[in-house]
Amino acid sequence: MGNTKLGSQSFCPDSPPVIVGYGCAAGGKEAEGPLGARFDHISQDDTFGESSWEKAESRMQDLALKAALGRAGLASDGLDLLLAGDLLNQCIGSSFAARTAAVPYLGLYGACSTMGESLALASLLLGAGYGRHAAAVTSSHFCSAERQYRTPLEYGCQRTPTAQWTATASGAVVLGREGHGPRVTCVTIGIVRDKGIQDANNMGAAMAPAAYDTLRAHFADTGRSPDYYDLIVTGDLGYLGHRIVTDFFARDGVRMDHYDDCGLILFDRERQDVHCGASGCGCSASVLTAHLLPGMEKGLWRRILFCPTGALLSPTSTMQGESIPGICHAVALEGGS
């Protein structure tokens, strides 16, 4: 039927590409969480041997991508395209890592939705025939995010109950035109939603309406019900955002029986004192590459709707009194063999 747009926001490639490799790197706190045993690389002191948190972030991307290429049995120069982004000003985590990768590079900015955006775009391009292999990569680092968005770590500021903990993690996915693994059959590209939330310490609530909208659009565009999927996972809405999305669907009379959130999976919320849960581009990226994809490989789930969410604010927009625009992209992962 050819590559096509479905309904208002969904896009389906003619030849759904295959996830042929994935990899992840994470910090010490993440290693102590429920997924700790599954990361390809761990740095207990979060530096990855580098002299700054920002350089550590580039190094994490490099390690995650190399692990993904290794699983795919590909050399770095076997990639036709690299799509990446992160939270740092001017996305230096990604562009400095891209310097090492040395393949055609497309930089993205989708805040914490970047794993969804990069995976969606790579899938559409590859599925249409543009090259044979593409990689989607993202990262975040607790320390670089704190000093850029909030206060210097040394201040030891108290966190509000609605706050989330930025993951120190990177995830990379390598897609191929052919091979064995889950296929990306359809993606739903998000529309920016802003319901007026101004509290930068409550990003789950700010992003929840975008997640709800994208999920609704996905179901309407594809004619699928939530039941079609063995697992629907947003991320990183955290505890509060996850509850809001559940409530929105309940109000519509729609049951979301198999619905989870990456922000609730990465850490043990009670034991690890992360308040509403995990956040950061690296949250959904590491949950995808250390939990969801390995789980599909083991046959735990056959169909997953992976829906990373992003809060498109900056410290400047907050200081200027702006509310927080949110976005969510949904990526349908199916099958595998």
Place this chain on the structure above:
Amino acid sequence: MGNTKLGSQSFCPDSPPVIVGYGCAAGGKEAEGPLGARFDHISQDDTFGESSWEKAESRMQDLALKAALGRAGLASDGLDLLLAGDLLNQCIGSSFAARTAAVPYLGLYGACSTMGESLALASLLLGAGYGRHAAAVTSSHFCSAERQYRTPLEYGCQRTPTAQWTATASGAVVLGREGHGPRVTCVTIGIVRDKGIQDANNMGAAMAPAAYDTLRAHFADTGRSPDYYDLIVTGDLGYLGHRIVTDFFARDGVRMDHYDDCGLILFDRERQDVHCGASGCGCSASVLTAHLLPGMEKGLWRRILFCPTGALLSPTSTMQGESIPGICHAVALEGGS
């Protein structure tokens, strides 16, 4: 023949999409330059009626996109995809403008190469059949860039001879699967290049190797010589970067007879005291939409290779002693009717 990858870095859509509309907005200094008469919207005081430079930047994107939609005869909700990015931290210029556009949104970060990146991606997606209309938008603002990257305007710092002047401008292009206008027949996606330049006031020199590499790849991948094009235009390398690229090709024995740079077109370099020329995402975007596309419409050029360049640094990377990674994407614009 289907959508395809050509050689090492080039990608060609099966059905080359058509540029059916374009629009631009610019500030007072830009209005006094050679292209002043051709902007759709001008704000003499660079505020566009907004209370901050950052909000002015979003407003410029909004105006440029509306002008482009107007020329295309489309309502805003007629867009299947919006691809945009800018220089502001977390790309708030684009995401807040996307809040107004309210269509499926993909945020990009390619520094000053963003007009090339957005146009390339929109063309590949649309040319493959994903939707009927897509828009590519970017912007920069002298005042928001100075305070973010350099020093507060009030300091009145002296500029080095190699410095460039960030354009206060936005450009928007609307692409259609069908219609009349130039077609995007092929794009060459850049590889990040870093030759060790560390001077953030000499970005032309930092980006020139990336421009040279992408142009060389484009010629090798497509089998075209520079003569194939009536005009090759990089941007924003400025005076020094343009000379470096010319020298590199001369060293290879390749004559670049019809080669210009967006950084040399937007301002009158001598009269307007902009040292090495213009820069910023808005530079190549406004030169494209106020000069190149109208010129193609008038029959001045039939084939243009449009090659925006980006310096992928941040103030943090510079402070940490890093050199400046550069990138350049080439977009082949052909024909028209």
